[in-house]
Amino acid sequence: MSEQHNPNRQLIDNVLALDRLIHEPARLAILTVLSSVDWAEFSFLEDICALSKGNLSSHLSKLEAAGLLEIEKSFRGKRPLTRARLTDAGQQALQQYRIQLAKLLQSS
Amino acid sequence: MSEQHNPNRQLIDNVLALDRLIHEPARLAILTVLSSVDWAEFSFLEDICALSKGNLSSHLSKLEAAGLLEIEKSFRGKRPLTRARLTDAGQQALQQYRIQLAKLLQSS
């Protein structure tokens, strides 16, 4: 599939190799924040990523299901407290995604 | 919305500013090819972007509807020939998208 001698080949392959799970802006935002803060609280993510609770909740579930982050539910006082952080797999996947992006930009 | 003093603020704003129309990998591939070749034929795009005809057709329609590219239908001999090229708006939108990506990578 990539055997053609075309200057765009590498470029297009990079585009096609993008991980759709991470590529979604809302999730990319979440992962980006998590990549710099260890644990992040639900309401912090909600605020900084400008996502509704419902939206955030479902994206977190998807990322958790994919093993990119882990979610920990506890209590602060009597209130539920949900926190998330990247797993090692998540860190790696995000880094890989960034590498693809970088290649894409370099070659364009 | 961006008034917060958070180191991630700029980053997240870049993510949220991504143009979804361009962000879709299939369309990003199409636009990327077009950005380097002036007119491109349908079957060339089909091949290099690894898209089915149906898929390509609908993405082209969307990009045309958005004014990012123009489509010209003619004949080569007796066969229909469809070609596409970026409009000025398309060039600019793509460049803007790349700038957003670059910022995103820089700040991460």
Add this chain to the structure above:
DNA sequence: GGCATTTGGTTTGCGATGCAAACTTGTTTG
């Protein structure tokens, strides 16, 4: 000539997705 195949696409159908609104459960406040 006539039937099958190929070319060059477009349209249709469907499963998956993202988002917002509604709901839930428990807590705090007046």
Add this chain to the structure above:
DNA sequence: CAAACAAGTTTGCATCGCAAACCAAATGCC
């Protein structure tokens, strides 16, 4: 104790991307 709030989750819907089906015209072949 009732109303409002906090912290999420679930549901419903509109949209999307993709593949399969379709279509029209041209060509191959017997």
